[in-house]
Amino acid sequence: MDRCGRLEDIPLFEDLESEQLQDLAQILKKQNFTRGQRIFTEGDEGNGLYVVDLGQVKIFKISPAGKEQILHIFGPGNPFGEIAMFAGESFPASAEAFTDCQVLFFSRHGFLECVRKDPSLAFNMLAVLSRRLRKFAALIEDLSLKEVPGRLAAHLLYLSEKDGAGDKVKLEVSKGHLAALLGTIPETLSRILAKMNRQGLIEVNGSTILLLDPDGLEDLAEGEVKLT
Amino acid sequence: MDRCGRLEDIPLFEDLESEQLQDLAQILKKQNFTRGQRIFTEGDEGNGLYVVDLGQVKIFKISPAGKEQILHIFGPGNPFGEIAMFAGESFPASAEAFTDCQVLFFSRHGFLECVRKDPSLAFNMLAVLSRRLRKFAALIEDLSLKEVPGRLAAHLLYLSEKDGAGDKVKLEVSKGHLAALLGTIPETLSRILAKMNRQGLIEVNGSTILLLDPDGLEDLAEGEVKLT
DNA sequence: AAAACCTTTTGACTTAAATCAAGGGCAACT
DNA sequence: AGTTGCCCTTGATTTAAGTCAAAAGGTTTT
Incomplete structure (x- = not known):
């Protein structure tokens, strides 16, 4: 996907009621970042959900010594910042623009409202989180055992x-x-x-x-x- | 929690409609395992969700050389085997009885049905998955950067x-x-x-x-x- | 109490990977 | 063309942690 023209092209929003799509479109805000610009930092309070629209976003952790562990590099259509929405409020890692990029931002409250209304959205979100858990489990295995x-x-x-x-x-x-x-x-x-x-x-x-x-x-x- | 007497005592099932609780109680099957017994193995096809009822369950990865990385040690009330339900079908890690234990098993189909009906259950599940992602992110940080x-x-x-x-x-x-x-x-x-x-x-x-x-x-x- | 078993500790050694430092290649800019 | 800056490679060295082996503590079993 090179760009998310319409919300329903985003996997997370597949199969949604058009009513919910409209709600989402209502609360959505577009934000632009230039390469290297920080989107949020580990520990910050999470105030909503992001979806990459254009370009790439890097999710990472960094040690005091400056060594970096990249957790994800997300392209268009991928949500991020979701953990803070559902568990606690702080971001567990930092995000920055890997390339110049545009992201869609959904406020916490509005997004949760939509999840509550539409079971499809909840299901899609569960699928996304599960895939990431699987990926993390593989990374842990790699780091620890390989x-x-x-x-x-x-x-x-x-x-x-x-x-x-x-x-x-x-x-x-x-x-x-x-x-x-x-x-x-x-x-x-x-x-x-x-x-x-x-x-x-x-x-x-x-x-x-x-x-x-x-x-x-x-x-x-x-x-x-x-x-x- | 020493034992899950009633379903509604399990965090995952908090705030559920009593109708859904009854549905869950219907499809639930109790299973017993003795210390060290394998519950499922990485790569197996996931056919449902487990919840620890009594004792402890170890979720882990193991290398060909025999080195083990423990991902979780779960006590009563904790669900496991959920990733296979929502993303793909195979278990990303293995589970065995860490102590003699009893687990509740919910069939894939029946459980998904409940999730679809009750937004609370979806929300609780999202919270569980998010907390685990946060924990995994911390573990990755530890392994890679510390x-x-x-x-x-x-x-x-x-x-x-x-x-x-x-x-x-x-x-x-x-x-x-x-x-x-x-x-x-x-x-x-x-x-x-x-x-x-x-x-x-x-x-x-x-x-x-x-x-x-x-x-x-x-x-x-x-x-x-x-x-x- | 002895035996068998498991866990933990300690020591000597090896090894994978990080660090430090220098040099090489390549593209962009002036 | 030459300079600057960035990324990548290579070499020498250090270091954290794994391996192998043996002994010391505990606990349970018989």
């Missing part, structure tokens, strides 16, 4: 599946950001890419990566083999 | 807050399990406890830990100081 090569292999396979583009994967983020997504640092990522390259698992060309040995990557991702 | 002493310090402070028992914390799980909860191994945990002891941060007596220097622990948890 080493960086395993995480990288899993990520590459995930990308190749998602894009359906065969064995050629095009990174849509810089390698530095990929490192933050994998819970490591650029230097380590660089070394591991080089090592995988040497071993004939992949072929790296700038931000294009050719998966030469998907089975080998699978073994790495499963933790059955080590990258020697 | 070292083990920081995680341990954070956990101890969390326990002391939760129990409200001043500065004396009683571990309800073995140190081995605490290690798996923190994403490390017993040896490492043991060493770090000993080190914190030596530095006068805590005083360990079996499974009772006295927090001698909460501020120092706070600094550790925030990553502002290192345990030398």
